[in-house]
Amino acid sequence: MSTERGRITIEGFDPEVVRERETPTQEPAGATDVAVESRWARAWRRFRRNRSAMVGLVIVAFMATVAVFAMPISLTLSTIGIILSLAVALGLSVLSRFRRRASTLLKAGIYGSAALALLLAVARYYPGLTGPSLTVQPIQLAPYDPETLLWIDDPSMERDMSPREAGLFDHPFGTDSEGRDMFSRVIAGSRWSVSIGFVVVTIASIIGVAWGGIAGYYGSLVDEVMMRIVDVVFAFPALLLALVIVFQLGGGYFQLVAAFVIPGWAIYARLIRGEVLKTKEMEFVTAARALGARDRSVIFRHIVPNSITPVVVQASLNVGTVVIGVAALGFLGIGFEAGTPEWGHMLTNVRESLIRGPGASINWWQTFFPGAAIFTFVMAMNLVGDGINDALDAQEDIEPIGGGG
Amino acid sequence: MALLEVEDLVVRFYTEEGVVTAVDGLSFEITRGEKFGVVGESGAGKSVTAMSLLRLIESPGRIESGEIRFKGKNLLEMTESEIRNVRGNEIAMIFQDAQTALNPVYTVGDQISESIRHHMDFTDREAKNRAVRLLDEVGIPEAEERYDDYPHQFSGGMQQRAVIAMALSCDPDLLIADEPTTALDVTIEAKILEQLEDLAEEFDTAVQLITHDLGVIAEVCDRVMVMYAGKAVEKASVEDLYYDPKHPYTVGLMGSIPRVGGDSARLQTIPGRMPDLIDLPSGCSFHPRCPYAEEACARTEPPLVDPETGGNVAATGERGAACLAYTGDLAGSLDYEVEVRGDDPRAEGEGSGDNLRTEGRRGGDKPRTEGGRGGER
Numbered sequence: 009m010s011t012e013r014g015r016i017t018i019e020g021f022d023p024e025v026v027r028e029r030e031t032p033t034q035e036p037a038g039a040t041d042v043a044v045e046s047r048w049a050r051a052w053r054r055f056r057r058n059r060s061a062m063v064g065l066v067i068v069a070f071m072a073t074v075a076v077f078a079m080p081i082s083l084t085l086s087t088i089g090i091i092l093s094l095a096v097a098l099g100l101s102v103l104s105r106f107r108r109r110a111s112t113l114l115k116a117g118i119y120g121s122a123a124l125a126l127l128l129a130v131a132r133y134y135p136g137l138t139g140p141s142l143t144v145q146p147i148q149l150a151p152y153d154p155e156t157l158l159w160i161d162d163p164s165m166e167r168d169m170s171p172r173e174a175g176l177f178d179h180p181f182g183t184d185s186e187g188r189d190m191f192s193r194v195i196a197g198s199r200w201s202v203s204i205g206f207v208v209v210t211i212a213s214i215i216g217v218a219w220g221g222i223a224g225y226y227g228s229l230v231d232e233v234m235m236r237i238v239d240v241v242f243a244f245p246a247l248l249l250a251l252v253i254v255f256q257l258g259g260g261y262f263q264l265v266a267a268f269v270i271p272g273w274a275i276y277a278r279l280i281r282g283e284v285l286k287t288k289e290m291e292f293v294t295a296a297r298a299l300g301a302r303d304r305s306v307i308f309r310h311i312v313p314n315s316i317t318p319v320v321v322q323a324s325l326n327v328g329t330v331v332i333g334v335a336a337l338g339f340l341g342i343g344f345e346a347g348t349p350e351w352g353h354m355l356t357n358v359r360e361s362l363i364r365g366p367g368a369s370i371n372w373w374q375t376f377f378p379g380a381a382i383f384t385f386v387m388a389m390n391l392v393g394d395g396i397n398d399a400l401d402a403q404e405d406i407e408p409i410g411g412g413g
Numbered sequence: 414m415a416l417l418e419v420e421d422l423v424v425r426f427y428t429e430e431g432v433v434t435a436v437d438g439l440s441f442e443i444t445r446g447e448k449f450g451v452v453g454e455s456g457a458g459k460s461v462t463a464m465s466l467l468r469l470i471e472s473p474g475r476i477e478s479g480e481i482r483f484k485g486k487n488l489l490e491m492t493e494s495e496i497r498n499v500r501g502n503e504i505a506m507i508f509q510d511a512q513t514a515l516n517p518v519y520t521v522g523d524q525i526s527e528s529i530r531h532h533m534d535f536t537d538r539e540a541k542n543r544a545v546r547l548l549d550e551v552g553i554p555e556a557e558e559r560y561d562d563y564p565h566q567f568s569g570g571m572q573q574r575a576v577i578a579m580a581l582s583c584d585p586d587l588l589i590a591d592e593p594t595t596a597l598d599v600t601i602e603a604k605i606l607e608q609l610e611d612l613a614e615e616f617d618t619a620v621q622l623i624t625h626d627l628g629v630i631a632e633v634c635d636r637v638m639v640m641y642a643g644k645a646v647e648k649a650s651v652e653d654l655y656y657d658p659k660h661p662y663t664v665g666l667m668g669s670i671p672r673v674g675g676d677s678a679r680l681q682t683i684p685g686r687m688p689d690l691i692d693l694p695s696g697c698s699f700h701p702r703c704p705y706a707e708e709a710c711a712r713t714e715p716p717l718v719d720p721e722t723g724g725n726v727a728a729t730g731e732r733g734a735a736c737l738a739y740t741g742d743l744a745g746s747l748d749y750e751v752e753v754r755g756d757d758p759r760a761e762g763e764g765s766g767d768n769l770r771t772e773g774r775r776g777g778d779k780p781r782t783e784g785g786r787g788g789e790r
Binding site: 047227228290291292294295296297298299300301302310313314 | 464
């Protein structure tokens with residue numbers, strides 16, 4: 009074996025000529041002209057082009073606005089205190105990302121305001137400590153109180169009045185079997201259905217992402233134990249589990265939220281875990297660790313943002329499912345006080361009086377409007393979800409077949 | 414005291430197929446400001462060694478034994494938060510594939526200033542200024558504007574520069590470059606290597622350069638360690654290694670460098686391939702591929718000895734080769750010859766070792782680099 013090899017010698021090619029030439033023949037191309045666009049901005053641009061998704065978004069936005077302004081909102085001082093101190097804590101922790109030097113003071117502020125929120129939450133259980141109520145949203149779109157039985161005070165009113173009988177402008181959706189204004193009830197009911205869908209999905213996905221992110225990142229035994237717990241949750245039919253939980257906790261808004269979060273977070277955990285397993289093998293994760301990042305920041309700053317897409321899609325499609333679930337519980341009469349203006353619950357109120365034998369009229373308006381409200385919202389939400397799915401899909405130029413979801 | 418002393422490092426991976434001994438009793442040291450090359454085929458344990466230095470070996474891998482002393486402190490005994498402080502701050506790493514080493518969801522600038530904020534007591538603005546300066550220093554044009562670009566808006570060469578800027582962000586004392594230029598074409602490779610050298614000089618940073626490319630080693634390094642199957646088979650200064658290789662494996666590696674104008678019709682290779690690390694050959698792990706192998710080679714594992722005296726070399730040893738030829742156990746002799754065309758720089762100091770690929774590259778690629786601006790975008 010010899011290391012002797014041939015060589016090529018080139019003569020006459022003088023790079024100095026290029027270097028010494030006065031006028032450069034070629035300016036470096038200006039790549040900086042290209043607008044910098046984050047992937048969320050790009051997704052939004054693509055979402056906007058999707059007509060059905062935009063229609064869905066408009067409907068959802070409209071119904072959410074109606075939900076906020078349907079009835080006045082008044083909060084007790086302690087509730088306002090909780091919200092404010094949580095906002096301060098959040099704001100300070102965002103601020104602490106940008107400053108390093110005042111970190112001790114900032115930390116004190118963050119923990120202090122979080123502790124204050126906790127203290128106020130505890131205080132709520134002692135009547136007298138909650139303080140007076142404050143109306144934070146005075147507007148009322150609903151023309152009547154949704155729970156007032158109109159026929160008691162108004163002799164001209166009856167129960168079961170159709171929109172035509174009651175007057176299209178006074179009671180456009182008619183009255184129900186208790187003589188309450190259907191229009192007001194449908195509007196006020198959006199507060200339950202719309203908000204509960206978003207609240208449940210937000211909480212469930214945060215829990216699920218944290219759970220699945222940790223399981224996927226640490227792997228081995230941690231993963232095994234955490235994912236078996238997820239499997240246990242999956243073993244129950246979601247609605248059945250929700251039913252049991254509501255039976256245990258009793259009715260009420262946050263009881264319902266819990267009833268849907270407890271079976272609902274598992275899907276997010278499973279989704280994100282799979283993505284994390286894929287993402288954590290990428291070199292930037294090792295690079296981040298090689299630069300001394302903590303596990304916490306590796307998981308939540310580097311891995312999760314690169315794995316979140318399927319969770320966002322799932323969450324947006326899941327809102328509708330939760331709303332239907334809430335309506336189903338309402339229809340079964342579980343989780344709500346009698347007379348609560350919740351869409352599903354309104355359907356059950358008229359279940360017995362809907363068809364009353366030969367010759368009697370059918371009170372179609374009592375089921376149509378709440379049912380239409382559920383349908384419209386869930387439908388719109390699914391359109392939005394599909395739009396998000398398509399917008400986040402990496403293959404920009406390929407038209408999706410069938411629309412996903 | 415050397416900056417980094419690695420002593421008897423053993424790293425094993427417990428896979429389902431068996432126990433892989435990726436690094437087996439490796440010792441070496443790097444002094445301050447030195448450029449230390451690690452060379453070997455794929456699977457020789459180069460990258461695992463590098464990851465061990467930052468304690469980044471993940472399950473199922475484990476650092477079984479040995480010591481890694483950095484500035485006299487054993488990294489393997491540090492707490493998790495102490496080692497985090499070393500990572501990035503004192504020992505930084507440049508990764509092979511810059512495209513995946515940058516997080517696609519953050520801007521390049523963000524990623525650089527994040528580690529600055531993390532390790533140094535800097536405010537947001539100071540960190541940004543420093544990051545822009547670093548980007549500028551590694552040769553990214555219009556650094557201020559490019560700060561807000563996402564990694565996908567950078568070309569391969571610029572991504573690699575950004576990764577280097579990231580590694581340099583906290584003035585590390587040791588820079589581990591794991592095949593920093595393998596993914597790049599040769600013109601950009603030459604530029605980046607040159608820049609790496611300059612920057613290391615400027616910041617007085619020691620560099621551990623890992624590569625399978627002997628040409629890169631020749632261009633950059635002061636001392637070289639040749640690894641085979643998790644062990645060091647030869648250690649030498651770069652001139653000694655090229656002009657007077659002592660281990661048959663090193664000779665084989667050098668023989669297989671393809672060269673334009675070579676008179677052999679086909680590429681020379683080392684026969685066979687890297688042995689299965691689960692089930693290493695007995696004795697010298699290179700003997701199945703070694704043209705000089707004798708019976709003794711299958712029986713006795715050669716220690717790393719001084720090829721002149723045959724005596725043991727310490728980790729600090731200047732020159733060492735792990736072959737039985739130098740312990741007197743080999744009946745035959747290693748009868749290869751190295752012919753050096755041109756001057757031998759060992760004899761004449763800063764002469765041009767123009768038998769080396771280095772020179773061909775420096776002379777031949779420069780003009781293309783200058784003209785090939787388009788490739789940078």
